[in-house]
Amino acid sequence: MKKIAIISALLPLAAGLCGAAGKKPADDAVARANGIAFKFYAAEAQKPGNVFFSPYSMYTAFAMAYEGAAGSTAKEIASVFSFPAKTKDLRAGLGAIKKDLERAAKDAEFVQANSFWAQKDFKFLPAYLKTLRSAYGADAMQADFLGKTEAARRGINAWTENKTRGKIRELFPQGSLDQLTRLVLVNAVYFKGRWKAPFKKEMTSEADFTLDGGTKTRVHMMAAPGTREAEYGETGELQAVRLPYAGGGLSMLVLLPKEGRTLADLERSFSPEKLEEIRKGLFNQKVKVFLPRFKFSSGYKLNGALAGLGMPEAFTDKADFSGMEKGKRLYIQTAFHKAFVEVSEEGTEAAAATGVAMGLKSMVMDFAVFRADRPFMFFIEDPKSGLVLFMGRMQNPAAQ
Template sequence: MRTDPFPNICILLVLASLVALGCMVAGCAGIPGTMPASTTLPTGTINVTPGNSWFAFDLYRCLATDPVHAGENIFFSPYSISSALAITREGARGTTADEIESVLHLPENETIRRAGFAGLDAWLNRGNGNYTLHTANALWAEETYPFLPDYIDVAARWYGANVTNLDFKNKPEGSRETINQWVEERTEDRIRDLLPDGSVNPLTRLVITNAIYFKGTWAEQFDPDRTTDEGFRVAPDETVTVPMMHGDAVYGYTETEALQALEMPYAHESGNGLAMLVLLPKEDNLTAAEEAFDDETVAGLRKSLIQKRVMVFFPKFTLDAEYSLRGTLSAMGMPTAFTDDADLSGMDGTRGLFISNVVHKAFVDVNEEGTEAAAATGVVIAEGVQPELAPVFRADHPFVFLIVEKDTGTILFMGRVVNPEGP
């Protein structure tokens, strides 16, 4: 993940991928791409949006507390990830299905679950003259592999994920490039190389993808002439210089003892539209904002927003993030899908498939005019014996060593290395 000059930026980005935080209330069902522009929310979305939000907060906490990401920015699309994994869930059975449902907080009732995602996809893709927002799903199947027609039909009918047959067995690299090209086209070239080298091989049988793209202008744009270079505290004793935008307009605003909340809306034609919600700790410690990062608390903050004039100082920034989520999702409670015990028999009628990885990339650019954000998720499903994860041995700290004659076990030399350049 690239580190820009905003480590753990003290800013919570709630963009298109977090529409479920409260922008939506109740409404009507539909199949993706079939609903005309309307201010009436599709029926069923109310049944999946709380789970999407819950998953978003769970995943954020997992990533934020992972030592691998310590001191790093975090940015991802929970909607993209949950969409791709919801399609995966349609082919899962038994414990595998239960674990995916639990981690994603999906409705157990398949009719409710399917109608919810179909309606939400239709809502997000309905079109708006002031901003661009679209999302898309797809299946990429090994051309010789006998997937069940029922699974292919469910993915297409309820998730808009039509299947494309590829030759993974003989042309894995060409297949990977085809999928990556699809992602690039649907994210306006912002997400490139979603599937990294080696992620697709002759044992790959299916790749499930989701792509989401958003571009909108602020309802109250910042004046570029007022943007100045100013300090940004990345730590109590460390400051970096960043381009800071200055604004003076009416926004939704509230505060608690620990933090300030600001909602900056994007220009839109009808309905509530989209907005960026920013939670800013009153002190440098990001914990105050992260402790408020759950559905109930954020919903409470949004309800308490009052329209008032606010002097805003907000940094311009661009973030690129990428994650391999296999370990994270396993730790969150769905390990079975990544092992030989996986049951994805709803896809092919056998127990021979497992998820080899879940990859995710995200991009966001925030400037005086507005925001551009994109993300994509790939669920790679393979056939065969699950390979054991190779351990990592990184000798970048002191160690001891021995030179041993193996036949007799005689220790010939031993020692320790504290500084490889020292005496």
């Protein structure tokens, strides 16, 4: 199994960054946006295989749905995604995060985009659609789910594929939208960055990677001549190394359980506080890094997972999305998240999309050695703000 790249699109609605001194809007927003990362990862970590998703994409996509939610439906969504009670605070936080990300990714290829696809002639509240356009910069698209459902689905998937440079395809599978679909919300994220200190292709060689249970598989292990200056740290249970991308704004943080420990040991006690403690324990030093080359895609249907995390009402006839239209006729029909990641000698390419469809109710030496030859966790993040852009688990680099 596999789970890595991330793209977020809000599913169709069926009718029926921290500074020690003085907080900025992004500070609280980053903590809130990272919350869903740990909740969703904890749920998926119970299943075998690789994991990869974009908490930022999911957070943004469902923020657009939250804008139209009310009553207990809004409270449940807010509890799962840690949204602030006031949507103006949510918008300000997301706006600050967006600016910080654009700064951090200035030397990389980075795309973040939103869109909404509304059933023609359906009476949505003008204020809601205006908010999607102005506050979220969403592309406004008209669709005919009633008469041309398949054409609408293909159009949404084509938009998503284009924004993610072809890495996220078929966000909404065939049959996932129907004649009762009235609105689809989509968020897409794409990142392609080169390592600040690339690995050397001529030094990549086959090596053993020890899977959980002790079985070994052969992988392409990347390396570079000599050592590199990198932020490195270790505790009694793990080693951590930060590998920056060109420009230094974004980086990959890799957490590797020490010999004798498993990734499951690390996952059991993992939390936002634990991650921050690990970050604070990183110091520049010489490190010899070995990292497997890997590439995989992941896909999730979010209905059950999000309901299990605490927001079941939004997926039922009890849903209240009266902030979208007056009749309380809409509920979340389905929601999907797909992601892609490729880590190579040159750098990293990652993408993700989230779709929400709304429908009508019916060791000691002078340098450290970091050899990732067993399962590990990894993050693509903004070290300055702490925002987790992508999060993943690599159990088997040979899995496609």
